[in-house]
Amino acid sequence: MEKKVINPWKWQDARNYVQAVDVSNVKGTLYISGQTAIDENGVSSSADMRTQLIETLENLEKVIHDADYELKNIVRLNVYTTDSVSLFENFDVFQGWIQKNNIKQSSTVLEVKSLFETLKVELEATVVR
Template identity: 35%
Template sequence: MQKKFINPETLPATFGCSHVVEVSNAKRTIYISGQVAINADGHIVGNGDLGTQTCQVFENIKVALEASELNFNDVVKLTFFLTDISQMAIVRDIRDQYINTNNPPASSAVEVNKLRFLLTKI
């Protein structure tokens, strides 16, 4: 799989994501969704703590990627759902511990009304 990360100079600067990620020669596509701060035992991790919950979400994504023999360098798009988008900087700081910050995936963030005991979902 070949990836090309594109950030046209005529678009505004991004905050840790790419405007465009072009994928070619991909033999397979893996979709991972609905990752929340619930551990393998089914318990919520980090009740009320966005940083701890975000770490758990990224660890869950890591497990899902490894199950497909992939890693975060293979991720081309992330969609974040947060109950308080003003806290996105916390999520970005943790995200940057996992992704390739030189060629970050395309990303979107959406504020949602509630996630029932959870603060973020990716």
């Protein structure tokens, strides 16, 4: 698999995403349903945004690892939240995770009216091999 990042500008670098990712010679593509802060028993978290974001990232990692893909090969990562102000107040968690795992992904952040039950954030990803 070959990945090429397309960034006509530099400003997005501080936000830890890229404008586009060109992928060729792909051996597999993993389309991941929105991951949230739901525990292994299917119970939705009612914790604060920071805690839910950490749990959501852990769940996303589990799906990717169980599918035998690598975090660094995430090419698209969309974020849905019920509270963009709270999300951006805790965005250091997200950005730190992106940097730690050397991910260069295209992203969209969307504020939505609601998510399932008490959830505040959901991550939807595409990973290649």
